[in-house]
Amino acid sequence: MKYILRSSLILFALLYSQIQSAQEVTAVDSTGTVRNNDTLETDVKKDSIKPFKRFKAEGVSAVVGEYVILDSDIDKSYLELRTQGISIEGITRCQLLGKLMEDKLYAHHAKLDSIVVSDSEINYQIDQQIDYMVGELGSEEKVASYYRKNNIAELRQELFEVNKTIKLASNMQQSVVMNVEVTPEEVREFFYSIPEDERPIFGAEVELAQIVIEPETTEEAKKKVIDRLNEIRTDIVDNGASFATKAVLYSKDGTRSKGGLITGIKRNSPFAKEFKDQAFSLLEGEVSEPFETEFGYHILLLEKVRGQELDVRHIILFPEVSQKTINEAQAKIDSVRNSIVNGEIPFEDAAKEYSTDKETRNNGGQLVNPVSLDTKFDLNKMDPTLSAQIYNIKEGEMTKVLTDNDRTGKLLFKILTVTKRYEEHTADYVEDYEKIQELALKEKQLKAIEDWQDKKIKETYINVNEDYGDCDFSSNWLKQ
Numbered sequence: 001m002k003y004i005l006r007s008s009l010i011l012f013a014l015l016y017s018q019i020q021s022a023q024e025v026t027a028v029d030s031t032g033t034v035r036n037n038d039t040l041e042t043d044v045k046k047d048s049i050k051p052f053k054r055f056k057a058e059g060v061s062a063v064v065g066e067y068v069i070l071d072s073d074i075d076k077s078y079l080e081l082r083t084q085g086i087s088i089e090g091i092t093r094c095q096l097l098g099k100l101m102e103d104k105l106y107a108h109h110a111k112l113d114s115i116v117v118s119d120s121e122i123n124y125q126i127d128q129q130i131d132y133m134v135g136e137l138g139s140e141e142k143v144a145s146y147y148r149k150n151n152i153a154e155l156r157q158e159l160f161e162v163n164k165t166i167k168l169a170s171n172m173q174q175s176v177v178m179n180v181e182v183t184p185e186e187v188r189e190f191f192y193s194i195p196e197d198e199r200p201i202f203g204a205e206v207e208l209a210q211i212v213i214e215p216e217t218t219e220e221a222k223k224k225v226i227d228r229l230n231e232i233r234t235d236i237v238d239n240g241a242s243f244a245t246k247a248v249l250y251s252k253d254g255t256r257s258k259g260g261l262i263t264g265i266k267r268n269s270p271f272a273k274e275f276k277d278q279a280f281s282l283l284e285g286e287v288s289e290p291f292e293t294e295f296g297y298h299i300l301l302l303e304k305v306r307g308q309e310l311d312v313r314h315i316i317l318f319p320e321v322s323q324k325t326i327n328e329a330q331a332k333i334d335s336v337r338n339s340i341v342n343g344e345i346p347f348e349d350a351a352k353e354y355s356t357d358k359e360t361r362n363n364g365g366q367l368v369n370p371v372s373l374d375t376k377f378d379l380n381k382m383d384p385t386l387s388a389q390i391y392n393i394k395e396g397e398m399t400k401v402l403t404d405n406d407r408t409g410k411l412l413f414k415i416l417t418v419t420k421r422y423e424e425h426t427a428d429y430v431e432d433y434e435k436i437q438e439l440a441l442k443e444k445q446l447k448a449i450e451d452w453q454d455k456k457i458k459e460t461y462i463n464v465n466e467d468y469g470d471c472d473f474s475s476n477w478l479k480q
Contacts, residue, residue: 061097063463065108069100094471101477106169109456117167120264120309126159131257176452177445182437190440191429199427202435205376207420208390209365211336211350212357214412215329221319225297229290229317233299237287243301243313251315260313279312326411333401333413347417395421
């Protein structure tokens, strides 16, 4: 079983070092190493290291294709680990150099294979990273100082090179495995090749459904927000006020610190349809009328057109919810829960009739796991708040009325039920076929990656400093 877990972890580190979303920030170090605990732990298990002592103070550690790795890059990797609170005990320079060389090998061949990463994509990611770091440290000056840079522009330049290398490497890795598939026969052979006493243990899982009641937003509150946005727009359009300044003062989301700036919007970018429709209907320098999305009410300024991509600034406001409508929503969900408890209506039907959550109400409130995209949630891996709410709820039972907040921070009320509970158990070929299939696929993808890497190392110019000649790398970097 150890080899299965090792393989899965290594592949996870290789394939998913660049997970991103509109709300998430991928942290990277100044050497091109993704800040990811799993990757580092995998490297510790993967490499076998022989000790040595002599290093140059500032020399070239290795050259991989067009990329040069300096001794100082390895030093920076150690610094990043310390700042994350990760113990560096047992993590050697050989291991960090091996990881850096893997990144550069993939990035080098991504360029040879004409894999393109747009500058706007990287700049948007850097904006997210710097926003996150400013939120943690307080100002751009403190961020630059923390990373030992003279100013934020110097840090941005270094982050640009780092992020672009990592994104190229990630795209190259994905291209290696994107056509790898497993047949049912391969899944069967994979499972039955594992000794019975080494088969994986799958943790307890649940399937959940919910009913959500959101306090109603009155027409008066909506009109008040639209009127306020019109006032702001008039001051910008007629009086020459700065859109960026207005965004800093009044906008209610995270872009306010950048004057509402959002760069690199494409037709297929993950923004609300109404938002993209407005952005692509504007002329450069034009400010939109107020419009509504599921997130709130906006106005947009089209800052710049760059081919098929747009840079915009936006201001978003949310209508206020009165205490009266809050009380009405709470009374309504209490009534719905009582009707279910008394057997007057099934939970599924109540969700379809009363829930205000558009994503779940049509399927009876059934929740979908955003990670696995199926309906099962691992109790040991799910959101701690959600886990605490349903941990002791038996199959078919409901929680009490819970308070929560949506993505904009608006208060809402909900009840949850456990529609199905699966206890912890040893893997079963029939019951757990999808999970076993996933493990088999990861094993085959790992083999494809290892074969690709072995082949490309032979084809690529690689020079490792003799000071690292005693490293017993997991890959044949020394070409012995």
